Amino acid sequence: MRRKKGGHSTNSFGTISAGKPVGQSANARRKTVASQTASIIFKGAEDEHMEYTRRSVLAGLGMAALEAAMPPLATKSEVFSEMAPLAAEIDTGTCPFRLAVINDEITQGFEKACQIVSRDFSLHWIELRAMWNKNVTELNAKELEDARKLLGEYKLQVTDIASPLFKTDWPGAPRSSQSESRDQFHASFDASAQDKLLDRCISLAKFFDTNRIRCFDFWRLDDQRPYRDAINAKLQQAAERCAKDNIILLLENEMSCNTATGEEAAAVLKAIPDRNFMLNWDPGNAAAIGSTPYPTGYELLPKNRIGHCHCKDVVRRSDHKYDWAPVGGGIVDWVGQLQALQRDGYHNAVSLETHWRGAGTPEASTRTSMDGLRKTLTKAGFSC
Numbered sequence: 001m002r003r004k005k006g007g008h009s010t011n012s013f014g015t016i017s018a019g020k021p022v023g024q025s026a027n028a029r030r031k032t033v034a035s036q037t038a039s040i041i042f043k044g045a046e047d048e049h050m051e052y053t054r055r056s057v058l059a060g061l062g063m064a065a066l067e068a069a070m071p072p073l074a075t076k077s078e079v080f081s082e083m084a085p086l087a088a089e090i091d092t093g094t095c096p097f098r099l100a101v102i103n104d105e106i107t108q109g110f111e112k113a114c115q116i117v118s119r120d121f122s123l124h125w126i127e128l129r130a131m132w133n134k135n136v137t138e139l140n141a142k143e144l145e146d147a148r149k150l151l152g153e154y155k156l157q158v159t160d161i162a163s164p165l166f167k168t169d170w171p172g173a174p175r176s177s178q179s180e181s182r183d184q185f186h187a188s189f190d191a192s193a194q195d196k197l198l199d200r201c202i203s204l205a206k207f208f209d210t211n212r213i214r215c216f217d218f219w220r221l222d223d224q225r226p227y228r229d230a231i232n233a234k235l236q237q238a239a240e241r242c243a244k245d246n247i248i249l250l251l252e253n254e255m256s257c258n259t260a261t262g263e264e265a266a267a268v269l270k271a272i273p274d275r276n277f278m279l280n281w282d283p284g285n286a287a288a289i290g291s292t293p294y295p296t297g298y299e300l301l302p303k304n305r306i307g308h309c310h311c312k313d314v315v316r317r318s319d320h321k322y323d324w325a326p327v328g329g330g331i332v333d334w335v336g337q338l339q340a341l342q343r344d345g346y347h348n349a350v351s352l353e354t355h356w357r358g359a360g361t362p363e364a365s366t367r368t369s370m371d372g373l374r375k376t377l378t379k380a381g382f383s384c
Helices: 057-061 063-069 110-120 141-153 191-207 228-243 262-271 283-288 293-299 334-343 362-380
Strands: 098-101 123-128 157-165 212-215 248-252 277-281 306-311 313-316 322-325 349-352
Touching: 098 362, 110 123, 110 141, 110 362, 123 349, 141 191, 157 191, 157 349, 191 212, 191 228, 212 228, 212 306, 228 248, 228 262, 228 277, 248 306, 262 277, 262 293, 283 293, 283 306, 283 313, 283 322, 293 334, 306 334, 334 362, 349 362
Parallel strands: 098 123, 098 349, 123 157, 157 212, 212 248, 248 277, 277 306, 306 349
Antiparallel strands: 313 322
């Protein structure tokens, strides 16, 4: 490992190759007539572990299979705008947001998830993370085609690829106490695989006709200060790679990663000014680590850099740990947060990620939490 002056380790990531730019997909967009909902329980620092097998980079990513499954891409490039890709698709009606759900929060059965999202919840949008006990980044060509066919059948539009990008240890830093101890939703990619994983996610975004990819910023370190500049450089490099294909890279604030709160997110966004590097704002995650997401954390955020929003709730315990709760049943001021998002011009996804199984099963808990979300939206003055 090479070391900089002062004793700080440089990272050992491979460099993202610029290569030949891939053209943006054609403008044709599926009509939006439905979306989804989901719910799975976590238990604070003692989150349930999902079993997964560490695959080799080539086998895990399956790039050749994906390329074979994808339709031809147009070669005409377009000038990137942080607002333009969404402006033409804002739903009509009184709901200011793209109400959605992460598919595997309902069930690993993708058709069942689509059916519930489309027919039972009457939504237009779905967020893709895992299905058929595989992370979306590990689906083979046939599974990808099957998934896209189901999306068309149920007339669902994809909000983003909820990838596990950069949810791994930072090379050269002390091993994080969070390392591999949390649910990665059937995904396992070490640091050396991240550049390949990013390319895979870009291809998936095009395949599923979305312009957004979710990422993280590595398992949380006890002291991230010696590594923060290098982490930011890696995130900026990834954003620059995404910009070549008019893709928005969404950093999620996650309590087990180095950006967990509104305060921390504001600092990272300031350090990385790229317009296509935006925040997946998750007030529940911020609350889980002890922060006050709204109004305190939210007030610090640059509002035009919020590109996605996850919706879940939290209750604090007497031992200072936390449990997940159905939306509206915890400490997050979701009425105030939703009103503020609308006031500040946010019209993108509000995606249910309940993480709560108090109703007994993921599906039943999702139904309860979606009911809570809709009641909360009504209290905020919206009909969704």
